[in-house]
Amino acid sequence: MKSALTTLALTAVCTLSGLTAPAAELPLDKIKLPDGFSISVYGDNVFGARSMALGTQGTLFVGSQQSGRIRALVDTDGDNKADKIYVIAEKLWWPNGVAFRDGSLYVAEINRIIRYDDIENKLDAPPEPVVLVDDLPEKQLHGWKYLNFGPDGKLYFGIGAPCNDCDPMEEFGDERFATIMRMNADGSELEPYAHGVRNSVGFTWHPENGDLYFSDTGRDLMGDDIPDCELNRATEAGQHFGFPYFHGGDVPDPTHGKGKNPDDYVKPIQKMGPHVTPLGLTFYTGSQFPAEYKNRLFIAQHGSWNRSIKIGYRVMQVTLDETGNAASYKEFATGWLARGVPWGRPVDVLVAPDGALLVSDDKANVIYRIAYTG
Numbered sequence: 452m453k454s455a456l457t458t459l460a461l462t463a464v465c466t467l468s469g470l471t472a473p474a475a476e477l478p479l480d481k482i483k484l485p486d487g488f489s490i491s492v493y494g495d496n497v498f499g500a501r502s503m504a505l506g507t508q509g510t511l512f513v514g515s516q517q518s519g520r521i522r523a524l525v526d527t528d529g530d531n532k533a534d535k536i537y538v539i540a541e542k543l544w545w546p547n548g549v550a551f552r553d554g555s556l557y558v559a560e561i562n563r564i565i566r567y568d569d570i571e572n573k574l575d576a577p578p579e580p581v582v583l584v585d586d587l588p589e590k591q592l593h594g595w596k597y598l599n600f601g602p603d604g605k606l607y608f609g610i611g612a613p614c615n616d617c618d619p620m621e622e623f624g625d626e627r628f629a630t631i632m633r634m635n636a637d638g639s640e641l642e643p644y645a646h647g648v649r650n651s652v653g654f655t656w657h658p659e660n661g662d663l664y665f666s667d668t669g670r671d672l673m674g675d676d677i678p679d680c681e682l683n684r685a686t687e688a689g690q691h692f693g694f695p696y697f698h699g700g701d702v703p704d705p706t707h708g709k710g711k712n713p714d715d716y717v718k719p720i721q722k723m724g725p726h727v728t729p730l731g732l733t734f735y736t737g738s739q740f741p742a743e744y745k746n747r748l749f750i751a752q753h754g755s756w757n758r759s760i761k762i763g764y765r766v767m768q769v770t771l772d773e774t775g776n777a778a779s780y781k782e783f784a785t786g787w788l789a790r791g792v793p794w795g796r797p798v799d800v801l802v803a804p805d806g807a808l809l810v811s812d813d814k815a816n817v818i819y820r821i822a823y824t825g
Contacts, residue, residue: 482786493820494533548598559596583638611650653731666729681719721777726755727763731799739806751797764788
């Protein structure tokens with residue numbers, strides 16, 4: 452594990468490079484939404500805001516890859532804006548992923564999963580964490596994790612491939628790379644659930660059929676327009692989604708795809724565009740939005756970095772057909788990319804208790820609230 456000095460150095464670099472305008476100065480009027488929707492800032496000064504989780508008392512927990520901190524946001528007066536921010540933990544190793552269950556907050560670092568018990572009653576004085584797993588791979592590239600509990604009660608998280616493009620088993624001898632893993636809430640029975648997943652930093656389960664839907668970021672350095680990033684659907688344990696042999700479902704890898712058949716792997720249900728970097732996603736299960744939004748899938752796209760014309764930096768929506776596959780794919784919230792320069796980067800999406808949609812942004816350092824006002 453890297454030294455504390457390295458951690459501080461990385462944090463300092465991220466802090467200096469992440470400076471943005473105060474929330475009051477953000478150009479929210481540039482965000483385009485469907486008619487009847489509005490956007491506001493729910494929480495600001497949340498440096499490097501990444502994955503989110505809700506406690507049963509309404510506390511919003513936010514992970515941060517950049518800052519090494521876990522924060523808790525609380526709206527004490529019910530005005531739809533957080534007025535208290537607590538630091539639950541700091542100096543963690545890229546604690547991107549957070550999940551909440553039975554009063555406890557689960558946090559994913561690069562090499563371990565930890566748990567803070569009875570956390571909503573101890574925001575002022577968080578307890579020492581319980582270490583559930585501490586022997587996960589220590590590769591930083593694609594090593595930051597997303598956490599979520601499945602309908603089976605197990606805790607799921609991804610372990611990305613530690614490379615842009617490689618065969619992780621051949622190069623590193625570790626079958627846990629390029630997978631989505633799962634384990635019991637106490638850390639026992641850790642096992643791979645899905646294989647061939649380059650780097651998933653967002654997944655959720657359909658509220659009716661129970662299938663796992665997850666985003667996967669496509670490989671870089673194959674050109675501006677290939678391959679597509681993916682929206683995938685896992686219907687059972689053990690499925691393989693193609694990495695490193697195929698990208699976007701049918702684009703053979705120049706090195707690893709030779710002699711392989713794309714039909715041997717599960718193809719994405721939606722190609723999302725090249726280098727858009729889809730991250731967090733959630734099904735809309737609230738009652739605030741119009742009825743046609745029920746069970747619609749919202750996906751945060753962090754945006755491209757190695758494309759000559761940038762794309763992404765938006766929230767997309769996917770409507771599924773009665774078989775659970777994608778029927779439409781279109782924009783829901785756009786405007787974070789202005790004349791080719793991004794001022795914000797959506798990371799995660801979450802349905803709030805009142806039915807609004809919360810969106811984290813690790814560039815503008817805020818949590819947005821998208822509400823339907825009619």
